[in-house]
Structure formats: structure tokens, C-alpha cells
Amino acid sequence: MSTQVEIKVYPNKLDLDLFESCIGFVGQTLDDWLKKNVPDYYEREQPLFSVTINDSHLLPSKWVTYTFKSNDDIKLIVEAKDPATIAYAVIAIVAVGYAVYTANQIPDNYNSTTPDGSSIYDVNTQGNKPRLMGIIPEAAGRHLIYPDYLTMPRREYIDNEQWLYLMLSVGSGEYEILPEEVFIANTPVKSYTGDVFYEIFGPGDDVSIHEAHRNVYTSSEVGSTSGSTGIELKGKITSTGGENNTYSYSFSGKQIIAFEEEYEPEIGNFKHRTALPFEEGEIVKIQYANNPENDGYYEIIDKNTQGNELKKLDGQYQEDTTWTGFVTESNSYAKVFTEDGGGDGEFNGPFFAVPEGEVTDQLWLDFSMPRGLGELDDDGNFQNRSVNILVEYRAEGALEWLQAPTILFSNATNDQLGETIPITLPEKIRPEVRVKRTTQASDDTRIYDDVYWTALKAELESATKYDGMTTLAVRIRGTNNLAGSAENKFNLIATRVLPVFENGVWSEPRPTTDIAPFFAHVVKSAGHADSKIGLEAIEALHAIWHERGDEFNAVFDSESTMFEVLKRVLAVGFAEPTIDYGQITPVRDQKRTIYKHMYQPDNYIGMLKRSIKLIDDDEPDGIEVEYFSPITWKSETILCLLPGDLGINPEKVRAFGITNRDKAYQYGMRKRRSRRYRRTRFDFKTEMDALNSRYLDYCALADDIPGFEQTGRVLLVNGRSIFVDDDGLDWQTGEEHILAIRKPDGKLSGPYNATKGSANNEVIIDDDLDFTPVFDGSIEPPLYMFGINERWCNGVLIRDIKPSSTDQVSVTAELDDDRVYLDDDSTAPSEENIVIPPIYS
Structure with a gap:
């Protein structure tokens, strides 16, 4: 059995696929191995690397006593905390050096690809939208935001006024939102005094105190979220018996004949009778017949004027095969209701109140009376008129219908009316709902009693808080001033709230447009601790950026990697992200006068190769920078030219995160000067x-x-x-x-x-x-x-x-x-001083 053991050295904790294999011996302690194989190793209060043996952490205090065993899985993972540590002071010089190299090879695709379109940057699609299965947008600095729907917009009638409820997501994190910077379309909300109310909730706040938090589903069969005329509830045509009846029925065998009786004022009686057909497939309810055995539900299977064929139903939908026929009745004044179809006197529906798989115990039904409700007398005065509405519901698959409390509308006005009726169910079910008008309508032009069923809504499970994100609950009165713009044009200008690293410590979170705080936030939000951030470099560059007025103002609303985001964040400050011994550190390209290292032929291997890129005819002769205007919140461009540039063929660059014209010019001129003067x-x-x-x-x-x-x-x-x-x-x-x-x-x-x-x-x-x-x-x-x-x-x-x-x-x-660097502090030329190059045919 070999006495050797393998020791794997990982130079970069962020990439465990990269390691260097070294050799130790059974019975050797880690302390002995380090002293024999790493010339500059010495015991430190905080070691530059951690040790795991068989996936268990080995404390530094045991490095002197623990001896290697033949089957040990030994891993040394570099976790340098000192950015100034030179390469040969770490364990494996070649592996560490290679890690520094690979970490710095960040692909430069900022301007080589077109970013995904978004609701913020695409002016044609700006608006509030649901972001189903999408990421939560994250804003940096100060920027325009169209908040996303957390629940679908909901309308409700209160005191004959329609109100709109919106529950919106501002974005991930915490924001400062000023009252004067909240808008509907382009109009400040403060202009709609008494019509628009909103409340801002921070991450994790209880949102259930606001009515807008309810997650309410609106059935598309009755009305949509944008509102509609709805379903007209027509007057009944059934007979109720007595001297004023106009319909009579005869029952025989499995047939029913309906007669319309015409009243003759001269003789004071009904004289003419006309047989009427039902509709095939129609379901009728017979009630209060002379023979109670004839009461029940029936389906018309054949329509005609000589005798409509029926079959009896058990409940409504299952055929009663034991039924042998009616008890014969002639000229009966029974009540016969047509139950489905939405015609005169029929039920409208049934409609499911929630999608498949959902349940609810709370319904809302919206009704509108666009012509008001009342009756004009001979003097032109409005008299009271009432309309009754019947609502029935049942659970999915149930046979019997349950009746909700009868709805009564009563008024004396020709003003438009609307009302939302809440219905609380005894238990959570997937309800089917149907509605019909039980008050007979009138054709009299002096009577105003048109009623429309405009919405069927049900509450689904509703969130009471949203961790990690700022939300906005909105309540808007539906007036002519707001029209339909309120529903999807609610926008605001928000400033991100983040801690700032100053004087060696993190400050309390505050509104900031600075680059450094958001850079650190991106790294930490990816799961890294402060130890993985080059805080000294961050603090030094923060002072430079802040003094110059460099800001990063943007909204990320599409997927990206951490390094792609960091490249965008730092680009506006002429910097790039690097990894230095496990720390993610920004490096700024700035004018320098102090040389770091020296290289000359005595430490070259081979010859120095110099290459100079010459200017070719097809090379861009300028930079056209696209940036986001903080005034119009739309894209604008500025042309950046050097003396001699015509600007006929400019390179197009998008300055993501820049919302200042001068900064966009500085950004473009830096790129233009780099293209021109860095050619060796x-x-x-x-x-x-x-x-x-x-x-x-x-x-x-x-x-x-x-x-x-x-x-x-x-x-x-x-x-x-x-x-x-x-x-x-x-x-x-x-x-x-x-x-x-x-x-x-x-x-x-x-x-x-x-x-x-x-x-x-x-x-x-x-x-x-x-x-x-x-x-x-x-x-x-x-x-x-x-x-x-x-x-x-x-x-x-x-x-x-x-x-x-x-x-x-x-x-x-x-x-x-x-x-x-000569234009790093320049002011952009005024619009009138920009020379527009000629266009050649």
C-alpha cells in the first residue's frame, strides 16, 4: 500500500473545478507539509486558506497534531483576505496565478449584444403588466418604474362610484418614492385630488391592511378587468296565474303545449290563444301545477307547436328514467320557468367563479344600471321602482342549487347606478354561479329599469406580505378624468435605498444613486459575504465617483449573470470587475502617474512583440451614444466626435445606466479616444x-x-x-x-x-x-x-x-x-452646436 496521499489545492473558491494536485505522506502533519513545501509559509492569525479532510473542516489549531491517513480526501482552499498578498506567499504559485488569469477573462459582451426589451426601455410597451413566471425587476439609483401587477386589477362599485384597486410591485429591495413623482401616464397623481389614493409598503410589511391586497379573480365570461357593458338581465315571461295571466299550459303524456293568450278589452277577457314552441335543449322548471306530481325540472328534446317532447331530470342534469309522463292538465296556469340561456326570464349562466383547481368562499357580483332606476309620472317626476335579482350557486359537481339572499335594487333617479354585491359562502368550494332577474321588465318608455350583470369575482388565496420587495397599494375613483389610463399607466420615479461603505463601515441604508453601493449589493445578493468584496477598492473608488457625480440609474428586468450585471454597473464609472484572490474587486481605468511594476529585457523570455493597429477606411468615425433621458424617460442620443471626425459612420453604443447628457458625452468620448489613441x-x-x-x-x-x-x-x-x-x-x-x-x-x-x-x-x-x-x-x-x-x-x-x-x-x-482622459470632465455640446454630417447619395 502506497504511503503517499494526494493533497488538492484549490486557488479559487468560486471555481472548484480548478485545482493543483500535490503529494504528502501518511503520518505527516499538515504543519510539517506546509513548512517543507511552501517556502514562505508562516502561521497567521487568519490563515489564507481553509482545510477540509473527508469533507470536514479542520481547525487551524489542529494542523500541528492531525496526521494524514491513507484514504484521506485532503482539500486546501485559498481564501486570501489580504489583496496585497503577492503570489509566492500563497500555497501553489502556478495554480493561484492561473486562477487570477481565468478570473480576469470576463467576456466583453456589453455592446456586442442587444439587451432584451423591457417595459421600461421600450416606449411602445411601457405600462403595468403581470410578470408571470418572470424575475422581479431590480432598480439601481433613481429611475422611472412601471410597477408590475401582483394581483389582477379589480373594480368595485362603492356608493354608485366605480373604484379601481391595484396591488403593484415596485421592485426588489427598498426605495424612496416622493409624492410628487407618482404619475398616471404623464399626469402627477397629486393632480387627482380625492380620486387617487396609494400606500407604499416596504419589504416584509403587512399589506393586508389595504383592500387592494386581495387576490381577486374576475371571470372572463361575465366581464373583463377593463370593464364592459356586461350581460343584460332581461324581464321574465312566465305565468303566475290569476286574471292577468297571458300564458297557459297543457300537460299530457310527455308533452307540454304553451299558449299565449291575447286579452280583448272590448269583451274584457282573453280570446285568442296561440301555441308557442320552446327551444330544443332548453331546461324548464314547472312549479305550482294543478297536480304537484308535474312539478320539477324537464329538458325539451323536441320543439313544436303541437306538443313539445320532454324528459324529466333528477336534479337538473340526470334523466329520471322512472318518469312515465305527466298527469294530464288542460289550460293550467302553472308557473313555467326557462332556466338557462339568458333570454327573457331565464338564468344567465352558470359560470365558474374561479379557475379549475381553485376554491373560494368569497364572491362579488357587480351590477350596473346605465339609465338609472325609476319611473316618470305624468308630471315628469321620478317615482321609485324596484328590481329583484336572484343568485344561485353550487359546488362543482353538485346537483342542487343553493340560493343566495335575494338582491333588491330600488331607486328613483336617471343617474347611472352601480353596485357590488358581496356573497360569503359557508365553505370553500369551486362555485358555479347563475343569475336571473325576477322582476318583470317593462317596455314603457317612462320606466328606467335596465340591469346589467357586469362582473363575477372571487377571492383566491391572498398574500399578506411580500418579503424582499417594495409594493404599492392603489385605490382609484373611476372618473372621466382618469378614463382607462389608470389601469396600466401607473408609474413612478423611485430611488434605491442601500447602505454605503464609508470610513471602513456600512452606513444605515439611505437613498443613493452612487455606483459603489449597488455594486456591493449585487455581489452580496448573489450570496457572497463582505469578505468576498474588495471593500478597500470600493471605498476608494466611491470617493472618486461621488465627487465626479458618476451615477448608475437603471432597471434590470431580464435574466443576467452576476458578472454581466457588474460590468454594466461599473462601465459608467470607467471601471471593470476583477477577481483578486477570491475577492470581487472593481478596477478603474483612470489617468495614473505611479508605475506599479517594471518589465525589461532582463526578465523577458524571448523578444518583446509590438503591434500597432492602423486606421482603416471602414473604421467608425465617431461614437453615437444612446442614453435614457431623466426628463422624457425615453431614449435619446448624442454624437461624440474628435477633431476630423465627420460622424458619417459612427459606432453605436448604449450607455446603460446613464441618465445625464453630460455623462453620456463623457462616456462616449472616453470610448472614442480609446479607439483612436490606444492602438499599440x-x-x-x-x-x-x-x-x-x-x-x-x-x-x-x-x-x-x-x-x-x-x-x-x-x-x-x-x-x-x-x-x-x-x-x-x-x-x-x-x-x-x-x-x-x-x-x-x-x-x-x-x-x-x-x-x-x-x-x-x-x-x-x-x-x-x-x-x-x-x-x-x-x-x-x-x-x-x-x-x-x-x-x-x-x-x-x-x-x-x-x-x-x-x-x-x-x-x-x-x-x-x-x-x-481629456474629455472625462467635459460638458456635452449644446444641441444647436452639434454639426449634422452631410448625407451623400
């Missing part, structure tokens, strides 16, 4: 030296072009006298000279103003070195770069670091140019 690229290889650098580090790079810098090794340091390995330094008359020296960790010392010493290889610098050089052969001697003030190095930005083996790293760098 350097590629080179080092041993492990390049792993010292980070993405966008500003470094000093030497090349071998004659007349530029000279490089080599330092042989001796005596105070401010630096002796180098070249006796032929090129001292140019009348020029100021510079000397820069490389420290053991790769960082640049200096640059120092240099003067010629007494010896040919002696350079005297104007300040003391900020490190102590070592010349005993234990480490590489310091390297130097020498040249005149304007040509002693190439100032480059590190763009790519890629380990290609255990002793070789490939680097890509870009020559920086101060002209890139």
Missing part, C-alpha cells in the same frame, strides 16, 4: 514575474528600440550612488535623465532624477532608495531602466496575464495615452 499592443513572456501584476495595473515597460531606454542589472549601491553593469550609458546633453530600479517583489522603485557620477557606470539619484538591495546571490540582483525624462519607458496597462507552464507566463499590455 505589447506581447511578451516572463518566468513567474508577471504574476505580480493585476488587471489594468499601470506598469513601466522597456523595449529594444535604439535611442530609447537602456536596461540592465545593478551591481552595487552606495548611498545614492548606483553602479550598473553598463559602462556606456547614453547621457544626452541638455536633457534630464531618469533611473528606475526593480524591487525584489517586482515593484518599481522611483523613478529618480539621475545625474552622472565619477565612474562611467555610476548614476547618482536625487533621493534615498525605498528598499534595501540584496547582492549576496540569494536572490536576483535589482534591475534598472535608464533614459531621458520623456523616453525612459513605455507606460502600459496590463490587459492579460496567462500562465502557459510552470515557469512561463504570457502577458498582453496596451500602451496608455494621456489623451484618452
Whole structure:
């Protein structure tokens, strides 16, 4: 049995597919292994990595005593907390370096793809909508929002006025919403005094105190959420017996004949009788016949005037096969009701009040009387008139109908009337509901009694709170001023409330449009702790962004990855996200004067490769930036041109998150200047030296072009006298000279103003070195770069670091140019000063 054990080293906790395999031995302690295999390892109060053995966490206090066993699954996971820790101070230098490289290779697809359309940014679809199975929108900064429906809009008649209830989601998180920035379409809500009321609820607040929280389903068979005329409840045509009857019936066998009797005023009696057919398939209810055995429900199976054929029903729908026929009656004044179909005197429905699979115990029925309700007397005065409405319901599959309390409408007016009738059921069921008018209608033009059934509504399970999101409950009076715009044009301007990292601590949450707070929020909302955020970098950049007035104002309402979101958030501040030893850290592309590291031919492997991109004929000659106007809340564009640009073929760029014209111009000009002036690229290889650098580090790079810098090794340091390995330094008359020296960790010392010493290889610098050089052969001697003030190095930005083996790293760098930053604080030209390029045929 082998005495070796495998030790897996994971350089990046965010990617457990990447690890380096190392060898330990059975019986060896972790402390022994670290001291023998990691030269710069030492015990720290907070170790840079965690240890799990057989998926159990091993405390640092047991690293000295625990001994490896043959079947142990040993994992060392780098969790560096110190961003300044250099590569060779961590466990596995190659694996860690590769992790830094892979983490920085973030695909730049911000402007290479078109973002998904949304209800915010597509002016043609702006409006309130349900977001079924969709994500909850998340806003940053200050932005226009069309809240999404949490429940479907609901209308209700109160005191003969129609009110609209809306329960809306503002978005994920907490927001500040000012009263003057709440609108219906383009009109502030405050203009509708007494007509619009709303209440804002923070994440987790109890929303049940507002009537709008109810999750109410509106049956589409009766009316829709946008309102409709509804179903007219027509007058009954059945006979009630007595001297005023106009219908009589004869029952014989399995037939029924209906007679319409015409009254003759001259003789004071009914004279003419006409036989009438029923409708085939119609269900009739016979009541109060001369022979009670004839009472019940029947279905017409054949219609004619000589005798309509029927079959008897048990309940209503199942045929009673034991029925042998009617007890014969002639000219009976029984009551005969037609139960279904919605005609005169018939039931309207039945309609299910809730979708399949749902139940309820609360119904609402809306009725309207568009011409009012009353009767004009001979003097033109309105007299009272009443209408009775019968409502029946039953559970799905039940045979018997249950009757709700009779509804009575009574009034004396020709003003439009409306009323919502609540019906509480004794238990939760899936109810079928049917409605009919039991008061006979009149054709008299002086009588106003038209009644419409406009809505059937039922309450489903209703949420009482919404964790993690801000909601809005709205109650709107339906007036002519609001018309139909209120239902889907309710919008507002909200400012995100977030904590801000300042002076080393998080502040209390407050309204903010700053970039840094939302950047940190995105990282933390993905499940990462503060330890995974480069807080020092965040705090430093926050001060810069805030002073410049850089803001991020946007709404995310489509799916994305965390890094894609972070790229958008940081882009408006000229920054990008990187991962540095497990910490997600923003790096800003800004003008720099202090060089981080030094690279020259003595630490290159092979030759330095320089490539320059020349301007071609098809290259865009400007940048057209699209941004969101905070005045119109619609997209606008601005053209960004350099001297000589015609703007005929501009590159189109979307400045997502920018709502300021000046900032959009600065954003576009930075891109335009980068395209124009950053055209030189350097590629080179080092041993492990390049792993010292980070993405966008500003470094000093030497090349071998004659007349530029000279490089080599330092042989001796005596105070401010630096002796180098070249006796032929090129001292140019009348020029100021510079000397820069490389420290053991790769960082640049200096640059120092240099003067010629007494010896040919002696350079005297104007300040003391900020490190102590070592010349005993234990480490590489310091390297130097020498040249005149304007040509002693190439100032480059590190763009790519890629380990290609255990002793070789490939680097890509870009020559920086101060002209890139010249418009970072510029004001956008006024509209009248923008030159529109000519259009050529």
C-alpha cells in the first residue's frame, strides 16, 4: 500500500473545478507539509486558506497534531483576505496565478449584444403588466418604474362610484418614492385630488391592511378587468296565474303545449290563444301545477307547436328514467320557468367563479344600471321602482342549487347606478354561479329599469406580505378624468435605498444613486459575504465617483449573470470587475502617474512583440451614444466626435445606466479616444514575474528600440550612488535623465532624477532608495531602466496575464495615452452646436 496521499489545492473558491494536485505522506502533519513545501509559509492569525479532510473542516489549531491517513480526501482552499498578498506567499504559485488569469477573462459582451426589451426601455410597451413566471425587476439609483401587477386589477362599485384597486410591485429591495413623482401616464397623481389614493409598503410589511391586497379573480365570461357593458338581465315571461295571466299550459303524456293568450278589452277577457314552441335543449322548471306530481325540472328534446317532447331530470342534469309522463292538465296556469340561456326570464349562466383547481368562499357580483332606476309620472317626476335579482350557486359537481339572499335594487333617479354585491359562502368550494332577474321588465318608455350583470369575482388565496420587495397599494375613483389610463399607466420615479461603505463601515441604508453601493449589493445578493468584496477598492473608488457625480440609474428586468450585471454597473464609472484572490474587486481605468511594476529585457523570455493597429477606411468615425433621458424617460442620443471626425459612420453604443447628457458625452468620448489613441499592443513572456501584476495595473515597460531606454542589472549601491553593469550609458546633453530600479517583489522603485557620477557606470539619484538591495546571490540582483525624462519607458496597462507552464507566463499590455482622459470632465455640446454630417447619395 502506497504511503503517499494526494493533497488538492484549490486557488479559487468560486471555481472548484480548478485545482493543483500535490503529494504528502501518511503520518505527516499538515504543519510539517506546509513548512517543507511552501517556502514562505508562516502561521497567521487568519490563515489564507481553509482545510477540509473527508469533507470536514479542520481547525487551524489542529494542523500541528492531525496526521494524514491513507484514504484521506485532503482539500486546501485559498481564501486570501489580504489583496496585497503577492503570489509566492500563497500555497501553489502556478495554480493561484492561473486562477487570477481565468478570473480576469470576463467576456466583453456589453455592446456586442442587444439587451432584451423591457417595459421600461421600450416606449411602445411601457405600462403595468403581470410578470408571470418572470424575475422581479431590480432598480439601481433613481429611475422611472412601471410597477408590475401582483394581483389582477379589480373594480368595485362603492356608493354608485366605480373604484379601481391595484396591488403593484415596485421592485426588489427598498426605495424612496416622493409624492410628487407618482404619475398616471404623464399626469402627477397629486393632480387627482380625492380620486387617487396609494400606500407604499416596504419589504416584509403587512399589506393586508389595504383592500387592494386581495387576490381577486374576475371571470372572463361575465366581464373583463377593463370593464364592459356586461350581460343584460332581461324581464321574465312566465305565468303566475290569476286574471292577468297571458300564458297557459297543457300537460299530457310527455308533452307540454304553451299558449299565449291575447286579452280583448272590448269583451274584457282573453280570446285568442296561440301555441308557442320552446327551444330544443332548453331546461324548464314547472312549479305550482294543478297536480304537484308535474312539478320539477324537464329538458325539451323536441320543439313544436303541437306538443313539445320532454324528459324529466333528477336534479337538473340526470334523466329520471322512472318518469312515465305527466298527469294530464288542460289550460293550467302553472308557473313555467326557462332556466338557462339568458333570454327573457331565464338564468344567465352558470359560470365558474374561479379557475379549475381553485376554491373560494368569497364572491362579488357587480351590477350596473346605465339609465338609472325609476319611473316618470305624468308630471315628469321620478317615482321609485324596484328590481329583484336572484343568485344561485353550487359546488362543482353538485346537483342542487343553493340560493343566495335575494338582491333588491330600488331607486328613483336617471343617474347611472352601480353596485357590488358581496356573497360569503359557508365553505370553500369551486362555485358555479347563475343569475336571473325576477322582476318583470317593462317596455314603457317612462320606466328606467335596465340591469346589467357586469362582473363575477372571487377571492383566491391572498398574500399578506411580500418579503424582499417594495409594493404599492392603489385605490382609484373611476372618473372621466382618469378614463382607462389608470389601469396600466401607473408609474413612478423611485430611488434605491442601500447602505454605503464609508470610513471602513456600512452606513444605515439611505437613498443613493452612487455606483459603489449597488455594486456591493449585487455581489452580496448573489450570496457572497463582505469578505468576498474588495471593500478597500470600493471605498476608494466611491470617493472618486461621488465627487465626479458618476451615477448608475437603471432597471434590470431580464435574466443576467452576476458578472454581466457588474460590468454594466461599473462601465459608467470607467471601471471593470476583477477577481483578486477570491475577492470581487472593481478596477478603474483612470489617468495614473505611479508605475506599479517594471518589465525589461532582463526578465523577458524571448523578444518583446509590438503591434500597432492602423486606421482603416471602414473604421467608425465617431461614437453615437444612446442614453435614457431623466426628463422624457425615453431614449435619446448624442454624437461624440474628435477633431476630423465627420460622424458619417459612427459606432453605436448604449450607455446603460446613464441618465445625464453630460455623462453620456463623457462616456462616449472616453470610448472614442480609446479607439483612436490606444492602438499599440505589447506581447511578451516572463518566468513567474508577471504574476505580480493585476488587471489594468499601470506598469513601466522597456523595449529594444535604439535611442530609447537602456536596461540592465545593478551591481552595487552606495548611498545614492548606483553602479550598473553598463559602462556606456547614453547621457544626452541638455536633457534630464531618469533611473528606475526593480524591487525584489517586482515593484518599481522611483523613478529618480539621475545625474552622472565619477565612474562611467555610476548614476547618482536625487533621493534615498525605498528598499534595501540584496547582492549576496540569494536572490536576483535589482534591475534598472535608464533614459531621458520623456523616453525612459513605455507606460502600459496590463490587459492579460496567462500562465502557459510552470515557469512561463504570457502577458498582453496596451500602451496608455494621456489623451484618452481629456474629455472625462467635459460638458456635452449644446444641441444647436452639434454639426449634422452631410448625407451623400
